[in-house]
Amino acid sequence: MNSWQECLSPQCQVVLQRTREQVVQRGGYAITVEDFLLMLIEYDPEIPRFLRVRGVDLDELIRTIQCEQPIVTAVDGESGLSSQLQYWFATAREASEAPALDWSELFEALVRRADRLQNKAYVSVLEQITDWAALPGICPGAAAGLPSAQPVVVTDPRWLALSEDIAVLLSANPQALVWLKGDRGSGKTTWLHTLVPSLDAGFLWLDLRTETEVMGRLEQTCLPRESDPAPVLILDNTSPADLEQILQLPDSIARLLLSYHGPVLLISPQTADDSNAGRLLERRLGRALDVVNMPPSSPGQIHAVVTSHQSAIEKRWQVEVTAETLHYVAFGQPGFCTSPGMALQWLERACARLALAVERTPLESQCLGGEIDSLRRQILIRLARNEPVAALEETLAELASQRAAIDTQWSARKARGESRRLAVADLERERQCWTTT
Known part of the structure; x- marks a missing residue:
């Protein structure tokens, strides 16, 4: 059950836990869809209010849910959740981009997307509601x-x-x-x-x-x-x-x-x-x-926080954040990254810089390109004045060689399919940029 709780909002987690306690007290084994629905209606006064305003007869709905309660239900694994409840949660998680599922996402999935549950009579009652997004995430006392x-x-x-x-x-x-x-x-x-x-x-x-x-x-x-x-x-x-x-x-x-x-x-x-x-x-x-x-955060806790944000950061910047880079953020520079907020900022900055490099060219190459253009202008001016240019040409050749090496490395990285994969070296460069600004 713990694995499913991680995808639920704190309020939904509390309801799931209390449903589990109620099922155990009556000698049951698996939490059904009906158990969960009845508990959340009892737990949160805002949900009955929301349903009544939209014309739902609450007594009829509760009786309908109770009548649909199965005597025997299938259980998947050792989670303590019925297969139908796990299917409902999985359908909602697949359809929603929210980091944690709240009442609105769960009800929307139950009514619109959970095909295996459409034969339930209470689903027909709930289908008359079309604005589930207006249902806020609330806790007891309509908090x-x-x-x-x-x-x-x-x-x-x-x-x-x-x-x-x-x-x-x-x-x-x-x-x-x-x-x-x-x-x-x-x-x-x-x-x-x-x-x-x-x-x-x-x-x-x-x-x-x-x-x-x-x-x-x-x-x-x-x-x-x-x-x-x-x-x-x-x-x-x-x-x-x-x-x-x-x-x-x-x-x-x-x-x-x-x-x-x-x-x-x-x-x-x-x-x-x-x-x-x-x-x-x-x-x-x-x-x-x-x-x-507030106690200081351990590296292990920082690692847990950045890991929880991994998918959202990857989606925002269209980059791949590996387990190695997450470990480096939390453990690789003792004394530098001392809080979850700082770790997330470091990771976000590195991803943003990598995304810019993919769209343009690496920053080092851009800087060298600017220096090369400036030297070429100086050489042209000196040639027009019949002044010596050997020293400038030597410097120009060195810069061009450095830029070629950087461009070659970047091309090789793209050829390996790693141009959008955040590396430890990217994090280290970002740390140096951050500390020098």
């Missing part, structure tokens, strides 16, 4: 989903320990106010995807820069009754100083944030104003601020 991110395998025990520690802080105290601080590119948002499956009450991810959207989410769906557990309010890229400044604005989201009775998690780099702002924020919200540092 908005995280921003798009590549599924990442966590290999660093410090990242896992941090997820556990912060999950405990947020779950144990409904009035928790936690600030996770770390440098840009240190992997905070990527790490966040390892935290959310541990949040039993769900989460609400907000971008405070989009005030209209935030107001709507908080007012309409995200202020549960005080007797109910509130989802964790995740304010990514928001420091204590940022939040304190926002709360001072008149007629902003301040009144809603001040009345929110659930735990709050801030994630951002540290700024010079955060120390004083943290104390002001504690007084304004009546909460104690817990400050947690």
Whole structure:
């Protein structure tokens, strides 16, 4: 099951895990399509709301799904998923370019592309809906989903320990106010995807820069009754100083944030104003601020992050990134690449430069070509003035020889079919260019 979870969004991963727990509790063995559908309808209030608005009788749909539940189902391998559920996931993954499958991609594939499931009665009920793309990725309490991110395998025990520690802080105290601080590119948002499956009450991810959207989410769906557990309010890229400044604005989201009775998690780099702002924020919200540092990333974790982005980078730049180059990014230059963000930037820059070289010529050849043109002009001027040109011609011959060698190497690389294959040498050249600029 773990291999399939990696292609699902964090919210869908939680639903799949809870479905598995429910199946095990009743003595079952395989998770069916119907098990998964019933759980996600129960888990996420936004999905029933979405269906009702589009004319679906929810009670009828649930009864139809329950009637289609097979008594005996085929299981593929040891994943614990029925063959039909694996087929549904595989069909959705093949049809979608999204890095992780969310509700909209799964429903779209079920209704439009999963031919083997078209005889299901509940599929006929769902076929009346044509705008599945309008279904957002949500979690319990209609909390908005995280921003798009590549599924990442966590290999660093410090990242896992941090997820556990912060999950405990947020779950144990409904009035928790936690600030996770770390440098840009240190992997905070990527790490966040390892935290959310541990949040039993769900989460609400907000971008405070989009005030209209935030107001709507908080007012309409995200202020549960005080007797109910509130989802964790995740304010990514928001420091204590940022939040304190926002709360001072008149007629902003301040009144809603001040009345929110659930735990709050801030994630951002540290700024010079955060120390004083943290104390002001504690007084304004009546909460104690817990400050947690983002741990440094191990080379193994950096390797896991760049590997998760490999396919997207290859597609963007139309180049091949080999396992050797990914290993070099993470392990080849100790002390140079210290964070996932820096590793991705290094890899992106090298791929972009290689793509330019394929469309034009290698940078070294272009530079030598410019020098050769300049020398030829100087020689012509000296010849016109009857001045000696032997030294210039000697230099010209050396440059022409160097350029010919570079062009020969590039032609040989193209002949081997490796012009779009990123090599370790390409990474090293990019590192030298980066450090000298």
